Amino acid sequence: PIAQCSEFDKCATSLDGRKTLRKILPNGLPDNFASPGCFSTNLSNSIHVKLTSAQRTALHRYTFPAGITHPRIAVDITDDGQRSSTNPVMTLDPDTAEVKGCASFASSFGPGEFEFCFDDEIVLIVSGLVRSYSTVTCVNFKGEGKAL
Numbered sequence: 325p326i327a328q329c330s331e332f333d334k335c336a337t338s339l340d341g342r343k344t345l346r347k348i349l350p351n352g353l354p355d356n357f358a359s360p361g362c363f364s365t366n367l368s369n370s371i372h373v374k375l376t377s378a379q380r381t382a383l384h385r386y387t388f389p390a391g392i393t394h395p396r397i398a399v400d401i402t403d404d405g406q407r408s409s410t411n412p413v414m415t416l417d418p419d420t421a422e423v424k425g426c427a428s429f430a431s432s433f434g435p436g437e438f439e440f441c442f443d444d445e446i447v448l449i450v451s452g453l454v455r456s457y458s459t460v461t462c463v464n465f466k467g468e469g470k471a472l
Contacts, residue, residue: 326396327369
């Protein structure tokens, strides 16, 4: 999450530029909360992050501070931790708010190349207004001739 950026092409979106530290409490520990199935933290830019997941879904909730007029969320399909993605593609239809994207990733557990895409719905609540962004993409697994 990017707290304030009025023009996206001027936002810090590089791997290093978008890193945000967690808020540190007076005792030197991060301002985290965790329980089974839930993790939350406060970031140094005052954004509150809450995460939970199940077998086939994950929910992210970002609460931006009051007064933020240009909140942004960057979805990075190019960084899988080992920086192995190739051919990343992501589009947003301004008329339908449909997000599409995919990329190919090198395998971390055996030979082959994997293409990952998602089919999801993103719901944003900004200043009390609910905005729903649907995403539709594909999943293909390559390497041994298998496809899903």
